[in-house]
Amino acid sequence: MRTIEALPAQSAAPGEVKRPIAWARWLPAIGAGAVLAYLVLVPLLLMLVSSLRPGGFPLDPGWTFANYATVYGAAGFPRLVGTTIAFAIGSTALALALGIALAWLIERTDLPLRGTIRALVILPMATPPILLAIGWAMLLSPRTGFFNLLIRDVFGLAQSPFNVFSLGGMIFVEGLSLVPTTFLFLSPAFRNMDPSLEEAAITSGAGIGMLLRRILLPMLWPSILAAGAFLLIVCLVVFDIPGTLGMPARIFVLSTQIYYLAVDSPTGVPLYGQVSALAAFFLCILFVLGWAYHRLTRQAQRYRTITGKGFRPRLMRLGGWRWVAFAGVSAYFLLAVVAPLAILFWTSLMPYQTRVTWAALDLVTLDNHIDFFANRRVLEAAGNSLTVALVAATAVALISVVLAWLVVRAKIPGARLLDGLAFAPVAMPGVMLGVALVYVYLTLDLGFAVYGTIWIIAIAYVTHYVSFGTRLANGVMVQLHPELEEAGAASGASTVRVLRRITLPLIWPAVVAIWIWVVAHALRELSTALMLQGRGNVVVPTLLWDYWSGGEPNRAAAVGVWLVVALVIFLSLWQAVARSRLERSS
Amino acid sequence: MLTVSGLVKRYDTRRADAFAVRAVSFDVAQGEFFTLLGPSGCGKTTTLRSVAGLETPDSGEIAIDGVSVFSSAKGTVVPVAKRDIAMVFQSYAIWPHMTVRENVAFPLEAMGVNGAEAKRRIESALSIVGLTAFADRPAPMLSGGQQQRVALARAIVKQAKVLLLDEPLSNLDAKLREQMRVELRDLQRRIGTTAIYVTHDQDEALSLSDRIAVMKDGAIVELDTPQALYLRPRTTFTARFVGQADLLPCTVVERGADRLALDTPLGPLHSTVFPPGLDGTLALLVRPEHIEFRDGEAAFGRNMLGGVVQRVLFSGRLVEYVVQVGAAALRVQATSRSLKAEGDRVTLHLPPERCVVVAGDADS
Ligand SMILES: Nc1ncnc2c1ncn2[C@@H]1O[C@H](COP(=O)(O)OP(=O)(O)O)[C@@H](O)[C@H]1O
Ligand SMILES: [Mg+2]
Numbered sequence: 001m002r003t004i005e006a007l008p009a010q011s012a013a014p015g016e017v018k019r020p021i022a023w024a025r026w027l028p029a030i031g032a033g034a035v036l037a038y039l040v041l042v043p044l045l046l047m048l049v050s051s052l053r054p055g056g057f058p059l060d061p062g063w064t065f066a067n068y069a070t071v072y073g074a075a076g077f078p079r080l081v082g083t084t085i086a087f088a089i090g091s092t093a094l095a096l097a098l099g100i101a102l103a104w105l106i107e108r109t110d111l112p113l114r115g116t117i118r119a120l121v122i123l124p125m126a127t128p129p130i131l132l133a134i135g136w137a138m139l140l141s142p143r144t145g146f147f148n149l150l151i152r153d154v155f156g157l158a159q160s161p162f163n164v165f166s167l168g169g170m171i172f173v174e175g176l177s178l179v180p181t182t183f184l185f186l187s188p189a190f191r192n193m194d195p196s197l198e199e200a201a202i203t204s205g206a207g208i209g210m211l212l213r214r215i216l217l218p219m220l221w222p223s224i225l226a227a228g229a230f231l232l233i234v235c236l237v238v239f240d241i242p243g244t245l246g247m248p249a250r251i252f253v254l255s256t257q258i259y260y261l262a263v264d265s266p267t268g269v270p271l272y273g274q275v276s277a278l279a280a281f282f283l284c285i286l287f288v289l290g291w292a293y294h295r296l297t298r299q300a301q302r303y304r305t306i307t308g309k310g311f312r313p314r315l316m317r318l319g320g321w322r323w324v325a326f327a328g329v330s331a332y333f334l335l336a337v338v339a340p341l342a343i344l345f346w347t348s349l350m351p352y353q354t355r356v357t358w359a360a361l362d363l364v365t366l367d368n369h370i371d372f373f374a375n376r377r378v379l380e381a382a383g384n385s386l387t388v389a390l391v392a393a394t395a396v397a398l399i400s401v402v403l404a405w406l407v408v409r410a411k412i413p414g415a416r417l418l419d420g421l422a423f424a425p426v427a428m429p430g431v432m433l434g435v436a437l438v439y440v441y442l443t444l445d446l447g448f449a450v451y452g453t454i455w456i457i458a459i460a461y462v463t464h465y466v467s468f469g470t471r472l473a474n475g476v477m478v479q480l481h482p483e484l485e486e487a488g489a490a491s492g493a494s495t496v497r498v499l500r501r502i503t504l505p506l507i508w509p510a511v512v513a514i515w516i517w518v519v520a521h522a523l524r525e526l527s528t529a530l531m532l533q534g535r536g537n538v539v540v541p542t543l544l545w546d547y548w549s550g551g552e553p554n555r556a557a558a559v560g561v562w563l564v565v566a567l568v569i570f571l572s573l574w575q576a577v578a579r580s581r582l583e584r585s586s
Numbered sequence: 587m588l589t590v591s592g593l594v595k596r597y598d599t600r601r602a603d604a605f606a607v608r609a610v611s612f613d614v615a616q617g618e619f620f621t622l623l624g625p626s627g628c629g630k631t632t633t634l635r636s637v638a639g640l641e642t643p644d645s646g647e648i649a650i651d652g653v654s655v656f657s658s659a660k661g662t663v664v665p666v667a668k669r670d671i672a673m674v675f676q677s678y679a680i681w682p683h684m685t686v687r688e689n690v691a692f693p694l695e696a697m698g699v700n701g702a703e704a705k706r707r708i709e710s711a712l713s714i715v716g717l718t719a720f721a722d723r724p725a726p727m728l729s730g731g732q733q734q735r736v737a738l739a740r741a742i743v744k745q746a747k748v749l750l751l752d753e754p755l756s757n758l759d760a761k762l763r764e765q766m767r768v769e770l771r772d773l774q775r776r777i778g779t780t781a782i783y784v785t786h787d788q789d790e791a792l793s794l795s796d797r798i799a800v801m802k803d804g805a806i807v808e809l810d811t812p813q814a815l816y817l818r819p820r821t822t823f824t825a826r827f828v829g830q831a832d833l834l835p836c837t838v839v840e841r842g843a844d845r846l847a848l849d850t851p852l853g854p855l856h857s858t859v860f861p862p863g864l865d866g867t868l869a870l871l872v873r874p875e876h877i878e879f880r881d882g883e884a885a886f887g888r889n890m891l892g893g894v895v896q897r898v899l900f901s902g903r904l905v906e907y908v909v910q911v912g913a914a915a916l917r918v919q920a921t922s923r924s925l926k927a928e929g930d931r932v933t934l935h936l937p938p939e940r941c942v943v944v945a946g947d948a949d950s
Contacts, residue, residue: 481677483675483676483677484679484681486640486666486673487679487740488681489640489665489666490640490672490673490750491672491693491696491740491744492667492693492697492744493667493692493693493695494667494696495667497696502681505683506681
């Protein structure tokens with residue numbers, strides 16, 4: 001028998017012995033809570049304070065509701081809300097329709113080349129929304145858009161048939177850009193559905209229609225609803241596409257309006273008070289949606305039918321429709337990847353914006369690409385982007401894993417609150433988070449500069465991506481059978497040794513996946529960086545934005561091409577890791 | 587070797603009646619194979635995990651080899667890693683990122699045993715479970731039975747005082763389960779360790795254990811040797827749980843020193859097995875395999891009954907009959923040596939030493 005440890009208060013009265021344990025139990029919760037409160041609650045609180053200050057700054061004197069009155073009393077307010085909601089619902093509906101079709105075709109039918117197509121979904125994921133928007137602006141702009149000019153020539157029209165700088169154009173591009181996300185959400189649900197449930201329905205005499213109506217849709221419904229709620233949140237807060245396509249036509253949604261008030265306001269001074277008042281309203285809506293999403297995913301979990309029996313899903317025979325479906329899927333890839341990237345690539349090779357013609361081939365030049373690698377400002381942006389992405393990814397992976405362990409496994413008191421706090425930033429628009437952090441670092445004096453440096457951007461990304469990181473880490477931790485860790489303790493290993501030798505090695509693939517995911521997303525995130533832009537912290541997406549909005553589309557295109565290259569590399573890595581994890585767990 | 591007394595555990599402290607375990611006490615002797623048997627949800631796992639230290643009970647005392655590892659009165663809670671126990675989990679909990687050898691080596695690594703001593707112990711543990719040839723396989727590339735053996739090897743390599751096993755055979759298929767049952771018993775005898783075994787399968791419990799504690803709703807209802815529990819249960823719950831049982835309501839007509847005369851739906855019967863106190867509702871237990879057929883229309887003597895075969899269920903080795911006796915139906919199990927047919931008139935003998943009076947309601 002080896003050493004036995006009693007609690008320190010062994011000789012004390014029985015009533016007193018438990019108190020030190022109870023205290024110690026709260027310590028991890030307090031530690032993790034403090035980090036999250038600093039990242040999430042402090043910005044939100046300062047934003048709320050600023051909305052109640054006449055000058056719009058948290059440290060300004062006095063209190064007022066004037067900001068709320070101005071924002072909600074403005075003549076344009078109902079239209080702003082209407083446009084935002086129309087944009088969000090339209091884009092969500094389009095993304096859901098295309099995403100469901102794609103997931104079903106790839107996972108449950110005999111679509112030709114299913115495996116290849118599944119791997120290719122990575123391409124639209126690697127295309128940042130802003131590049132998609134710029135590409136489509138080049139394809140469908142009323143004056144110079146490639147498709148518009150083509151259709152005019154072919155049909156002899158006097159007017160361009162399409163205008164991408166419109167609500168419809170925004171919805172079209174946003175919907176396209178969210179299809180990969182929808183697919184990623186729904187394909188596991190399609191794939192993991194136990195085929196015996198379908199077979200039971202068929203042997204009960206159900207036809208295809210009844211199978212779809214009574215079995216498949218009800219079973220998939222929670223997953224579809226959860227995906228829908230998530231997409232709606234994303235569409236309500238997104239900036240890139242409405243910023244690129246809507247602002248030139250003065251069509252504003254929430255996030256672009258915030259940007260406009262903070263950066264581009266007619267008075268020339270940032271109207272922070274109004275920004276905060278506007279943000280407060282939408283935050284309420286978004287938190288309700290976020291809560292709904294949380295509930296829906298819990299429900300979706302309940303329906304999850306992973307039996308671990310290594311079944312092969314039943315594939316539906318499409319028959320003559322096989323090639324029709326294939327053509328449809330190809331059309332999606334053409335619209336979401338090939339066409340916008342091709343025009344981007346073309347533009348990057350041109351000295352100025354030109355029509356795509358044989359004659360224009362004489363103008364081909366590598367100047368924009370050479371400039372990308374020679375320009376100091378570009379190199380600085382690339383360096384900043386990489387630094388921010390790597391630092392944020394490392395911090396997010398670390399925080400997510402520790403939080404998931406505390407919440408899922410250690411079941412510390414207050415676990416649910418911590419989890420909610422970590423998830424909350426998903427409902428904060430990037431522009432809003434940016435503004436809130438401006439308040440924090442202009443208000444708090446930490447003794448060193450954060451505002452205007454790349455570190456303020458890194459902090460913003462950590463806050464934002466912890467919400468995604470913890471979802472992934474929680475999922476993996478839930479799947480890790482607790483007996484694996486308990487067997488370690490029963491073998492005589494200390495908690496630290498169990499974490500180091502058992503828990504960490506087993507969840508390592510998830511850590512890597514979170515890391516790569518955050519790197520890939522931080523590299524393309526625009527809105528927060530734009531709000532936090534100072535002199536010394538330009539990153540690649542903000543550079544891209546500056547070139548584009550500053551009337552240098554060719555340089556913007558070259559930056560975009562290299563951004564896509566970097567993202568494809570990172571996302572391929574991610575897929576490789578994900579695949580190795582799948583193989584290992586099977 | 588192991589003493590558990592007054593163990594209480596509630597997971598849901600908001601509900602006053604939600605006890606997972608209420609006042610469980612038992613002693614286990616050195617080298618004994620002790621089993622906790624009961625239906626699912628009766629608190630077996632909670633009890634075992636409390637001994638391991640994976641759950642902290644609300645109150646009670648647990649001592650391993652005379653050393654207190656948990657005491658609510660003194661506030662002692664020895665962490666799992668410091669208790670002299672080894673555990674085999676229901677899911678096996680084989681670490682998938684390690685080989686068989688690394689899995690088995692882990693407890694030694696944690697205890698700081700290394701070098702030749704560690705090597706010797708690993709090899710011996712692997713050879714005891716017959717996995718020497720698989721030592722360098724990645725753990726996930728093993729069959730269920732082999733994973734089970736890795737889990738066992740990992741537990742015995744620690745040479746702990748007490749071996750805890752939580753339904754270790756429940757994930758195996760029927761054939762393998764029976765084979766592993768024999769191996770498990772042999773292994774425990776050979777290494778002489780004290781074992782606490784949790785199961786809901788009465789066959790497993792009866793064939794493996796030195797003593798069995800039958801649990802119900804978080805409490806031990808009976809604790810005895812397998813033979814005693816099977817042949818002389820004291821409650822209707824145990825009578826039903828450890829085997830097939832027909833229970834009949836009965837009342838005592840006359841009480842002798844070692845013999846009771848009973849009134850039952852089958853008519854008057856005699857019993858020689860009954861509890862000392864005869865209060866409350868009583869039931870008569872007759873196991874189907876203890877009922878004998880008597881040839882011919884023998885004279886009606888003591889514990890002899892006449893009836894008609896209602897149903898025959900032939901399963902090869904054994905034949906099960908349902909015999910109508912007056913208003914009651916009785917299950918009878920016999921070998922296939924001589925067969926009866928439906929409608930046959932038969933005479934049954936219920937040996938008084940196998941007519942067991944138990945406490946409880948026959949119909950509940
Ligand atoms: N972690 C837990 N949280 C809440 N209730 C639990 C937990 N574990 C077990 N229980 C409850 O305690 C009771 C006893 O459970 P358990 O000891 O696992 O039973 P057994 O192993 O005999 O099937 C059951 O009613 C079960 O629902
Ligand atoms: Mg159990």
